[in-house]
Amino acid sequence: MGDAIRLEGVTKTFGDMIAVDNLDLSIPTGGLYGFIGPNGAGKTTTIRMLMSILFPDSGTLQVLGHGSALAAKDKIGYLPEERGVYKNMRVGAYLKFIARLKGVAENTIEDRIQTLLGRVELPDVAGKNCEDLSKGMQQKIQFAAAIINEPQLLILDEPFSGLDPVSMRLLRDQIVAEHNRGATILFSTHVMPQAEEICDHVIMIHRGTKVIDAPIQAILGQYDTGTVIIEPLDVAADTSDLAKIRGVEAVHARDGHVELHLAEGTDQARVMRRVITTLPVARMELSRPRLEDIFVRLVAGGSDEDADELISELNSPAKAPAAV
């Protein structure tokens, strides 16, 4: 199976600002990739280049086997970050218009519209004006428009922004459904739990450069062996004895749990066995970073050295999870 998307050495500048810097990227057909990074990292610019809305200053780009998305627009679904609808147009007419632009067969359009409106749980809005819908409803219509042509490649730029938790869940299910149908999906998001939950691969860019390109399980599997998290069975239990365990440098009580910070070279398995004999626990695990932690550390971590250290840490071979 080939790549649905391939970027090699792509650079894009706006005046003096380098938006995307020598970016290499490949997304295999059928993949479900999350594209994350802080604001201004270059995600939208990259996506716009993928859609041939912008063009790179240098580098090559392939989308669904074509040198430009212009040749494959009918096979691509796109939900831009800055999206809108024709306010004075009826929902059905709008979807029909987009379907026609996307080359959907004329005799299937009406059925397709009804199916999609049902999927986004807005079955009765076809006759309503777009401006009469709430922002969240409009967003669902925009998503329906993005998949109206049953795209081979679906690119979603911040699809969850502005949605309530219920709509967010619905959209997540629809993204997964499209993936199950066989579509390759690339979506950018700031909602890290969603990315963790549905992506099978994550690409993170920072200041126009790719900093992470790894399967989600590999990222989440990189345990921080220096910290053990304990949730005591009795939340009011005295945890002061935990500090006396050899190798434990510090004990921090957090919301409902306790973190044991171990000295370098400490045998975590031994510490964990000692914990059990010291205190009844409801849960105990080695700490592992969430995507959000990585994101925050990268963006708010301060110095470039910190970021570089984190990047190198994340790109090193994953350590094996410790057994409890």
Place this chain on the structure above:
Amino acid sequence: MKKVFWIALREFIATVATKAFVIGLLFLPVIVGVTLFAINLMNDDDYRAVGKIAILDPTGRVTAEARQVLSSNAMEARLASQLRETDSLLAASADLVESLDIGPEFTLMQLSADASIDDEKQYLLLPPEAGGLLALVEIHADAIEAESTESDFGSYDLYVAPNIDDRESDAVEFMLEDAIVNLRFETYGLERETIDRLTRISGEQSITVTETEERETFGALNVMLPAAFMFLLLIGIMGGGQGLMTSTIEEKSSRVVEVLLSAVSPLELMAGKLFGFMSVALVGMIIYLAAGLFALTSFSLFGLIDPMLIVYLFIFFVIAFFTVGSVMMAIGAAVNELREAQSLMMPVTILIMMPWFLWLPISRDPNSALSVSVSFIPPINTFGMLLRLSSTEPPPTWQVWLSIGIGLLFVYVSIWCAARIFRIGLLLTGKPPNFKTLIRWIRAG
């Protein structure tokens, strides 16, 4: 091409199927009709010039003759006669004038020979009810009889009240001139009626001979016809261009544009919008043109129009629309809201308005150096050539096709530049660009 069609269709339906379009289409004829009706309504048929006129008359004859002129309804007869002489079309108006008693109601006062004009002038400042004068006249001593056979006749000095109506002023002058001329005839032993008849040529006919027919000449229509064609062209371009700009701004501000760009290329989007709004403008133009042709047919003047003129109207419309429309769309793409577009629109508006200034010189002398030059300078060549084509002396065919060729070349350049601005501007927000930035976009695009 199909996508261009769908975009054009959407633009067309979204514009034509609105109340605003229907109202806009009817607005112009309605406003013209209402204005004419209002003018007619305000026109006081019973108007009569009234007032006191003091005359210092060293000849001692003019005041009496002026009274005679006023009393004999001679003014109505003279006015009617003048109308008939001006144009046979106005004969009906002349009959109307004659049938109405619209002569002025002046009270003439002859001042004594030693009266001071400067003192009398004070009465011009008083209201009529306080004895104020409408006019004060000083007849020259030689107004009726010249001092010698070689010298010119004298005339009169007229002093009027500050608030005098132009109709009152005209009536005073008419009365005085009629009286003075009558007295001159009398003095020199001539019979005015005979001389008037001798010097009047009436019932003359001017026939315009064309290759296919002979018809009555309508001098006014020779000037009005080019104006009508220019108006049709202007109204189509202004309406369509403005619509294109507004729609582009709306698509940009409502963020729908990026959705569209995910389905079509910027050039396809631009082409679709251009065709859509061109169709809208064509609908308006065809309706006005049909109304105009219907009016001409009603007056049996359809023969005035060469059918090729209508063909050329459409050709030049397409050229002008693509030129102006692409520029307007580029402006729409470059700005964030309508307000920001004003400064960028100024040069386009001036260019579009230029034909109004050139209408009379071109339609009166369609083969002058100015007319020929204008018909080859884009983007106003479309207007210039159409004015020449609809004039009394149409240009040679090779000039017409050269102008079309130049126009098409300029369309290509306009669309090429506009497409670059359009592509870059559509996705940019923030401070609107100035002309320098637009040129940079064209070069970088």
